[in-house]
Amino acid sequence: MSQSLLPSVKGIRLASVPAGLRDWQRDDLLLVEIDQGAAVSAVFTQNPFCAAPVVVAREHLLRGRVRALLVNAGNANAATGARGLSDARACCAAVAKALAVRPEQVLPFSTGVIGEQLPLQKLLDAIPPAAAQLCHRGWDRAAQAILTTDTRAKTASRTLEANGERITVAGIAKGAGMIQPNMATMLAYVATDAAIARPLLDTLLNEAVGASFNRICVDGDTSTNDACVLIATGAAGRPVKTPGGAGYSALRQAITEVHIALAQAIVQDGEGASKFVTLQVAEAESPEEALRVAFAVGRSPLVKTALYASDPNWGRLVMAIGNGIQGGLDTRRVHITLDGVPVVKAGCRAPDYREAQGAAVFAKAAFTIRIALGRGHCSEHIWTCDFSHGYVTINAEYRS
Known part of the structure; x- marks a missing residue:
């Protein structure tokens, strides 16, 4: 695998592989493994016609510690009824088997054409090879794998010193059309190796989203699949449990800056945009x-x-x-x-x-x-x- 230009985040491993979900020659499936003990927060589209993976991801987020994310490009698995839900759950089960975790510890995400059934077998066949290729330095390849009509990948990172520890915040996003979010963005994944308690992580995510993805507009349409995930692995630094804790202000700023950079990159790459x-x-x-x-x-x-x-x-x-x-x-x-x-x-x-x-x-x-x-x-x-x-x-x- 090619070396990433984004810094690795301790406690995160990634792999991108081609599943052949559309007529293209490129990676279109991303698998993210998260170390045990990490805190994960997420916000999702408020469009009532939300996609099957959004429904399943919301359910799983409430049930326990998240250990993996699975993202596919090329098919939104939206407006696909009971079969769409079954397919999303089947993908979670396949990831769980490959990583030795529980299905409810996997969050699924999809982006692409609405109203088409997911080519399930292609995804299931691609998951084991992805699991075998997991590595810490796969962020830039991951950013390419989740694209649809985007012309370029969206990446951002910050590093800071907190409590004598070096902390990394890194993120990727995709989106170019069907964009006026009402929670987050099309798809965005931000991770830090800081240790942040889940309630505080929820606060940080909502603040960051409010300052970034909820302030962009390409065409005024809120997608059926929008989601934004913030992960704190806890692999570096002492836990930050309250807004008044040491290092909180700098960490909050870094997380918000990464979200803003990703959101602005989406507008700059808006479909056909020149301004x-x-x-x-x-x-x-x-x-x-x-x-x-x-x-x-x-x-x-x-x-x-x-x-x-x-x-x-x-x-x-x-x-x-x-x-x-x-x-x-x-x-x-x-x-x-x-x-x-x-x-x-x-x-x-x-x-x-x-x-x-x-x-x-x-x-x-x-x-x-x-x-x-x-x-x-x-x-x-x-x-x-x-x-x-x-x-x-x-x-x-x-x-x-």
């Missing part, structure tokens, strides 16, 4: 309102196509802002800037604004749109991208 845009909404009545307005702008097809065309059509911005407001809005208080260039003042075109200024900003590969609502003191931000011809082509030809 990475930070949307800041300030002077809102509440954080919820600020995020609601940000997502109304960030997922608007009219805004996103203007981004692609490098057309600073600010009229589309004010339209989308109005769609995100619940209740009256005094438009005379609304101001908009593009990378600091005033475009809208008091709800109208800024007197000194020139079209060439906006066009220069929109022509950049990355820029910031700031919206001040003039309604309060709350601010939030999200990251989004444009809609291109490539997005339409990718999704129109997704099953061809």
